[in-house]
Amino acid sequence: MSQAPSRTVVVLAAGEGKRMKSATPKVLQPLLGRTLLGHVLAVAQAIKTDRTVVVVGHKADQVGGFLAGAAPEATPVLQAEQNGTGHAVRIALDATPELSGTVVVLSGDVPLLRAETVEALLAAHERAGAAATVLSAEVDDPTGLGRIIRDADGNLSRIVEQKDATPEQRAIREINSGIYAFDAVLLREALGKLSTDNAQGEEYLTDVFGILGGQGHPVAIEVAEFAYETYGCNDRAELSRLRVLMRDRINDAWMRSGVLLLDPATIWIDATATLEPDAVVDQNCQIRGNTTVARDAVIGPDTTLIDTTVGEGAAVLRTHSIGAQIGPAATVGPFSYLRPGTRLGRKSKIGGFVEAKNAELGEGAKVPHLTYVGDATIGAKANIGAGTIFANYDGVNKHHTTVGEAAFVGSDTVLIAPVEIGPGAYVAAGSAIAKGVPAGNLGVTRAQQRNIEGWVARKRPGTVSAEAAERAGDSTPDQE
Known part of the structure; x- marks a missing residue:
């Protein structure tokens, strides 16, 4: 030969x-x-x-x-x-x-x-x-x-x-x-x-x-x-035309391999990305870099994934993700931001208006809404209430927060790192936690509430609030 x-x-x-x-x-x-x-x-x-x-x-x-x-x-x-x-x-x-x-x-x-x-x-x-x-x-x-x-x-x-x-x-x-x-x-x-x-x-x-x-x-x-x-290109207009041609060729190849693209004209997939059969990509999505999307995952609409791994059966809605790992059957969004180092376990949840960075969620853990999670480990089945802030930066250094398995953090809470919430512990809503909460304990840092009687009538006379209070008469809520 x-x-x-x-x-x-x-x-x-x-x-x-x-x-x-x-x-x-x-x-x-x-x-x-x-x-x-x-x-x-x-x-x-x-x-x-x-x-x-x-x-x-x-x-x-x-x-x-x-x-x-x-x-x-x-x-x-x-x-x-x-x-x-x-x-x-x-x-x-x-x-x-x-x-x-x-x-x-x-x-x-x-x-x-x-x-x-x-x-x-x-x-x-x-x-x-x-x-x-x-x-x-x-x-x-x-x-x-x-x-x-x-x-x-x-x-x-x-x-x-x-x-x-x-x-x-x-x-x-x-x-x-x-x-x-x-x-x-x-x-x-x-x-x-x-x-x-x-x-x-x-x-x-x-x-x-x-x-x-x-x-x-x-x-x-x-x-x-x-x-x-x-076709070559000599200016930005020609480059744009090449981009459309390449988009169509890439999208056509993925659809023929078994990926469902619901609106190919608005879906942009980099040549370096990988999708498995039966993945679904809705309209207005960008799948960029070395992103991988597993079988039965649903992406979008209105989602950008950059160097992100999406597990089998996960759902990612109206999200911007960079360098994150989204586990099987996990859910993300809408309107969430996943930054590098974020790792979501199986069936975990990042809900609406949540930002996460260098954060690991265990299986079934939930951060449903309106929360910042930075430099944190959240155990399996833990639940983080709305409006929680993981305060990880002291102006010089970043610090870590650990929330144990099945712990519950109430709404409007600040966890001041470094701090650890033990397994099964609770944090009362509205608390600022700077010391650890042992397993099974309740952490509370609220000040005692007091009501100042007649304050609206004296300080806001003639306002709609004062008129409403006057109409309410003696129907003031009981105080404890």
């Missing part, structure tokens, strides 16, 4: 992207969970290749820093001056002098490209024994893109850039995607013959096809199944 040829991916990511009008390099613009470059690198990682070389230029330190975290296996190569795509690939090959086999060239701003499409390009290229193969696509509006010029037999004659094209050539709708496969040895030879005699004064990588074809080497075309995979 013959050995498969060596494969190298070269990603072109040196451009500035001036039309983005951003301090962030174009290839680092975010798009549904990854940067533009991150999406391209995900393709490079998915196909069977031996090495990846990324040509960097504009703000190379930022792009290089991104590569170090997102794709440490990739080798960055600096193109200090951007003198064209041919120049960029030549720099990449100079950094790998022993290179042989097949070179795949990808653009760092084409995020919708699928690994399956690149694999098809490689298979066609290697099957035909071609020196160079271009991925083309039929588009409705080819403005600004290079055109594929075919000969009378339908074979590739040349690739013409928009600025160098004649009016007749500009009418052609088959475009160059900027994605190629080359024989490494022949590519290196052809790159040394490029000139800058063109409208932009740059070394065009596309001229390699003419050089190799003129030498009698076979050059080929592989047409992309879906034209949108070849």
Whole structure:
């Protein structure tokens, strides 16, 4: 059996992207969970290749820093001056002098490209024994893109850039995607013959096809199944259109895998998120980062989950969650905020208008409404009353509060950390607890109530309150 040829991916990511009008390099613009470059690198990682070389230029330190975290296996190569795509690939090959086999060239701003499409390009290229193969696509509006010029037999004659094209050539709708496969040895030879005699004064990588074809080497075309995979972007408007296309593709894939999306047009799921079959996502939801949603969980409406784990059968309604773990059959919301470090046990509850940070709820524990829980452990089946504040910060340091199993904290209570409420203990409503409450005890810090007779008549005469009190006569509540 013959050995498969060596494969190298070269990603072109040196451009500035001036039309983005951003301090962030174009290839680092975010798009549904990854940067533009991150999406391209995900393709490079998915196909069977031996090495990846990324040509960097504009703000190379930022792009290089991104590569170090997102794709440490990739080798960055600096193109200090951007003198064209041919120049960029030549720099990449100079950094790998022993290179042989097949070179795949990808653009760092084409995020919708699928690994399956690149694999098809490689298979066609290697099957035909071609020196160079271009991925083309039929588009409705080819403005600004290079055109594929075919000969009378339908074979590739040349690739013409928009600025160098004649009016007749500009009418052609088959475009160059900027994605190629080359024989490494022949590519290196052809790159040394490029000139800058063109409208932009740059070394065009596309001229390699003419050089190799003129030498009698076979050059080929592989047409992309879906034209949108070849779309790049140069400004924010184009980036927005790519975002919609990617949203639709991601949503379609999840629905076909068994996830129920009730209103796909208003649901945005990052490429890095994971959902299991029979999960339900209602309208106006964002599922971002490394979020995972288990089977039979119900998300939304109006919910944002970022790097959040949602267990089987959980329900999360009108909630913003970052870095939280929501256990099986737990319920959250509406109008709740889960911050990093929040962990909800099985069948636990975070109710309406609750904020939780670095808080762990045991199985069946409840924080039903209007509460802040920070730096706390709440035991199984404990119940936290409305309006409770876990006062965890003393102005310098954060402190921890522990509420034991089946404890009950009354409404409008302040738990002043560090403090521990024992298992089965009660805290009376309206208390400020700064000392521990032992198991089975009742903690109370209320002042004794007193009523000042006739205060409204003396201090608020003529008000609606005074009139109401006067009408009530002697029906004053009994005092204890």
